[in-house]
Amino acid sequence: MPEIPPQAFTQGFAKLVGIEVTRATEDEVHARVAVRPELLQPAGLVDGGVYATIAEDVCSAATFLSVNAERDAVAMGMSNQTSFLRPITQGTVHALAMRRHRGRTTWMWDVEISDDAGHLCAVSRMTIAVRPQRA
């Protein structure tokens, strides 16, 4: 995966959620989402689905960009295991995705979600399937 400039996702669900990638290298991606009312659950906490979505979209995109460039393969989420440790109610959701495994048919990433104070608020383990491009 090439170094890419900071950028927001420009389409689909990642845009609706408001995910911005702020730094990306071969095996780490930093992203963030600004908290706003429509990302909360009824008690005023950032919805757990937002964390799961950040993990899903960042890791899928990073895997896709890499395997597509290298060997014309595609990538799609296979399993998303997100655990919630501490609520976020305002400010910015910060995500750090770290690639842990790069196999022929699956990649695995660990994602850490933190609040503005740097507290670990959620963790996610993403398994991404890598498959040949269909003709």
Add this chain to the structure above:
Amino acid sequence: MPEIPPQAFTQGFAKLVGIEVTRATEDEVHARVAVRPELLQPAGLVDGGVYATIAEDVCSAATFLSVNAERDAVAMGMSNQTSFLRPITQGTVHALAMRRHRGRTTWMWDVEISDDAGHLCAVSRMTIAVRPQRA
């Protein structure tokens, strides 16, 4: 949890995603989301984050409604494990959440996500923490 009439979530992330509950009993909840462009990932499939969010919001709400009525407790997502089996690209996403465990401090739900043809497309296992209301 009392029988409730079909209804859409009216606030927050569940509203942004467009989750509607169509039937709910004590230990099962049916919900659905109409597929629209802003719920897709770049390849045109419903984003995995949408499935994770449906599971999160339906199970959290159902647990909260029940434990809040019965013993003034609150509920919040603790772990969301979603596996993706088959893509959905259009139509309606159908979810069936089934309560599997009702403990004093945690509830567990299994969620099945299907497409309009009834194919199983994703499964989710939600663990919800139940805690006393803070004073």
Add this chain to the structure above:
Amino acid sequence: MPEIPPQAFTQGFAKLVGIEVTRATEDEVHARVAVRPELLQPAGLVDGGVYATIAEDVCSAATFLSVNAERDAVAMGMSNQTSFLRPITQGTVHALAMRRHRGRTTWMWDVEISDDAGHLCAVSRMTIAVRPQRA
């Protein structure tokens, strides 16, 4: 997978744990383990590792037997997610593995672990990788 007669695993870790398959059809496998002191953790409960192992071995074997017979493929565990709901301290551990997905490259099983009274004590979701036999 053909119907097979009740049988104990005869080698390796499944034998050490003492797993017996009591009934198996195409998409369900029943198995059991008799509780004995060396399967407990220090507080006298069946060790969580025992439940994870039953799920692992039963689902891997069932998938292997099927894909090997049908298309000379092999199968191996890819992910094992086991949640613990209620302790077992004596008697027999009963497992029911239900196939939920049969894909080209992955199979998924849900496993329910119960005690002698029929209480649900643990659940496991197994993802099994299916791969071509190496030459």
Add this chain to the structure above:
Amino acid sequence: MPEIPPQAFTQGFAKLVGIEVTRATEDEVHARVAVRPELLQPAGLVDGGVYATIAEDVCSAATFLSVNAERDAVAMGMSNQTSFLRPITQGTVHALAMRRHRGRTTWMWDVEISDDAGHLCAVSRMTIAVRPQRA
């Protein structure tokens, strides 16, 4: 958790598997298991249940020792999510458990399993429930 000298588990399932703790500090535990025939699955790989068991027993014991000393609480496994990345067939299974979260009612650990060459072979995420000692 006090620093403890290297030691093998002396009872129950952890002893049957042959888990030895080689180093332990407040938030990290190193452990190992010597590979032997009765830990393998039929294809000659270390059984996935062995990795799950190492994670389960090391993290449960470390949490128990800490919460029991500090506040007379008990600890037990709540969820064990183990992913398999690369087989081990011989030598020693090395485990490193790192505490990631220390809440009032749950602790979370990440476990990395490696082979003698230092390759990452499995990862496990353990959630441990912390509960008051019953009278």
